[in-house]
Amino acid sequence: MSAYxxxxxxxxxxxxxxxxxxxxxxxxxxxx
Amino acid sequence: xxxxxxxxxxxxxxxxxxxAMAGNAIGLGNFLRFPSQAVDNGGGAFMIPYFVSFILLGxxxxxxxxxxxxxxxxxxxxxxxxxxxxxxKHPIARYMGILGVFLPLVVLVYYTYICSxxxxxxVASLTHKLPxxxxxxxxxxxxxxxxxxxxxxxxxxxxxxxxxxxxPPVKAYVFFAITLILSMYILWKGVxxxxxxxxxxxxxxxxxxxxxxxxxVVTLDSPxxxxxxxxxxxxxxxxxxxxxxxxxxxWLAAAGQVFFTLSLGMGAIITYASxxxxxxxxxxxxxxxxxxxxxxxVIFGSTVAIMSAVIFFGFSGAKEAAGGxxxxxxxxxxxxxxxxxxxxxxxxxxxxxxxxxxxxxVVALAQPAVAFLEDELGxxxxxxxxxxxxxxxxxxxxxxxxxxSLDELDFWVGTFALVFLxxxxxxxxxxxxxxxxxWDEIHRGAKVRIPRVFYYIMxxxxxxxxxxxxxxxxxxxxxxxxxxxxxxxxxARAYLIVLLIAHIVLVEIAWxxxxxxx
Numbered sequence: 001m002s003a004y005x006x007x008x009x010x011x012x013x014x015x016x017x018x019x020x021x022x023x024x025x026x027x028x029x030x031x032x
Numbered sequence: 033x034x035x036x037x038x039x040x041x042x043x044x045x046x047x048x049x050x051x052a053m054a055g056n057a058i059g060l061g062n063f064l065r066f067p068s069q070a071v072d073n074g075g076g077a078f079m080i081p082y083f084v085s086f087i088l089l090g091x092x093x094x095x096x097x098x099x100x101x102x103x104x105x106x107x108x109x110x111x112x113x114x115x116x117x118x119x120x121k122h123p124i125a126r127y128m129g130i131l132g133v134f135l136p137l138v139v140l141v142y143y144t145y146i147c148s149x150x151x152x153x154x155v156a157s158l159t160h161k162l163p164x165x166x167x168x169x170x171x172x173x174x175x176x177x178x179x180x181x182x183x184x185x186x187x188x189x190x191x192x193x194x195x196x197x198x199x200p201p202v203k204a205y206v207f208f209a210i211t212l213i214l215s216m217y218i219l220w221k222g223v224x225x226x227x228x229x230x231x232x233x234x235x236x237x238x239x240x241x242x243x244x245x246x247x248x249v250v251t252l253d254s255p256x257x258x259x260x261x262x263x264x265x266x267x268x269x270x271x272x273x274x275x276x277x278x279x280x281x282x283w284l285a286a287a288g289q290v291f292f293t294l295s296l297g298m299g300a301i302i303t304y305a306s307x308x309x310x311x312x313x314x315x316x317x318x319x320x321x322x323x324x325x326x327x328x329x330v331i332f333g334s335t336v337a338i339m340s341a342v343i344f345f346g347f348s349g350a351k352e353a354a355g356g357x358x359x360x361x362x363x364x365x366x367x368x369x370x371x372x373x374x375x376x377x378x379x380x381x382x383x384x385x386x387x388x389x390x391x392x393x394v395v396a397l398a399q400p401a402v403a404f405l406e407d408e409l410g411x412x413x414x415x416x417x418x419x420x421x422x423x424x425x426x427x428x429x430x431x432x433x434x435x436x437s438l439d440e441l442d443f444w445v446g447t448f449a450l451v452f453l454x455x456x457x458x459x460x461x462x463x464x465x466x467x468x469x470x471w472d473e474i475h476r477g478a479k480v481r482i483p484r485v486f487y488y489i490m491x492x493x494x495x496x497x498x499x500x501x502x503x504x505x506x507x508x509x510x511x512x513x514x515x516x517x518x519x520x521x522x523x524a525r526a527y528l529i530v531l532l533i534a535h536i537v538l539v540e541i542a543w544x545x546x547x548x549x550x
Binding site: 019020022023027030 | 050076083261267270313320322479
């Protein structure tokens with residue numbers, strides 16, 4: 001797979017993982 | 033939903049709410065529809081319009097539907113007719129709201145039947161009942177190799193060659209009955225005691241099974257091509273084809289996939305959100321639930337189904353193997369698992385994962401009908417669940433026995449009408465209720481502010497995009513679909529019309545009842 005392919009794969013997987021982390025952080029961890 | 037003591041139920045915990053909402057969204061579409069859509073529309077390049085659609089359509093509509101649901105729930109309404117009416121006291125509001133009960137109910141009728149197939153395939157895989165074809169090398173093509181598996185699916189559906197009817201075997205009835213009884217039992221136990229408890233177990237199980245299958249697939253060796261490495265197999269889906277970015281078809285496919293995967297425009301999110309407490313957070317919880325769905329789709333869905341197809345069939349065969357939800361799920365995947373080391377166990381896990389994902393969606397699709405009977409017609413929960421079960425037993429006759437009816441039902445309620453309802457929702461919330469009030473309503477109880485740019489996206493961009501999708505889909509599909517005729521198609525259309533009229537009558541009865549109380 002080309003470098004572009006890996007960028008797409010890592011970027012996409014990283015984005016959804018990051019969104020899960022952000023959602024849970026603000027839903028559970030952040031103090032009022 | 034009121035419990036049997038007459039008090040409206042609420043979610044027991046924040047994590048329970050998020051997992052239930054994620055369970056509503058995570059379904060067969062994540063693991064079967066998404067991979068075939070991505071492959072058909074440019075692989076890696078599909079992901080750009082997909083994520084843009086997620087940001088401009090998906091997340092804004094999640095906030096809108098969660099906001100509408102919580103607002104209506106505080107006023108005693110868990111379904112769209114009552115929720116819309118509490119925002120706009122005009123008959124149009126409650127009549128449009130009918131779609132929020134009607135659509136999930138119709139989808140439920142065929143979705144539950146398909147969900148029961150996944151349980152049957154899981155058991156068949158474990159007990160070695162799936163066909164074992166010749167080795168791939170001796171078959172001329174992927175199509176020839178897959179022929180026994182296509183025949184197996186045809187036999188399971190009861191396709192005897194008759195032009196009009198299916199005659200399913202006894203096992204199809206048994207697995208459908210198990211699926212129906214399980215889903216009714218979960219609903220019988222209520223929102224917190226049934227749906228929440230079930231999702232608290234099912235969602236972690238889906239993610240654990242997904243991770244196990246992902247590891248198995250990325251470490252597979254190809255039985256036919258020793259040069260097929262993991263990196264090469266990844267390139268089938270992730271190598272970008274930038275020409276796709278200029279294609280309207282790709283953008284529509286990506287927007288459509290985001291729509292379906294998040295269960296938007298269905299009414300189910302509104303109903304689930306109506307069981308939130310007054311100041312429960314919407315902003316972050318909805319992003320957490322929606323992102324869990326994306327994780328299951330982009331990481332597990334793309335890898336398990338597509339990579340295994342590429343490793344077994346090569347690039348050209350995988351295109352055929354991944355061509356469509358049923359083809360990929362019930363023909364290609366069983367073929368792959370029967371030829372994988374310890375494939376009976378991995379096949380069993382794969383179909384059980386699909387079953388769990390399907391069942392969490394089945395109960396979400398059923399809940400609006402239960403909530404409508406309770407909130408608007410004063411039914412007790414158990415009576416509402418029994419009523420739904422009887423309706424269901426009668427209605428499933430259509431997709432289970434009459435050919436062509438399933439596709440026809442799916443076109444009208446599973447595609448076109450969802451976008452229509454979502455457009456009405458966002459116009460109602462951001463234009464009739466008012467943009468500032470809607471913005472404040474979404475933020476009540478939130479620990480974090482939504483970036484202000486989304487105010488304008490939700491007010492202008494999302495409704496405009498929905499309108500474009502509706503017009504283009506209608507233009508591309510309506511004349512083709514209306515031109516089709518068969519007994520099954522007309523039976524499905526007649527069923528939809530009769531059911532819609534029944535919903536209108538029920539809403540009228542509910543509102544008369546309410547006026548009588550006032």
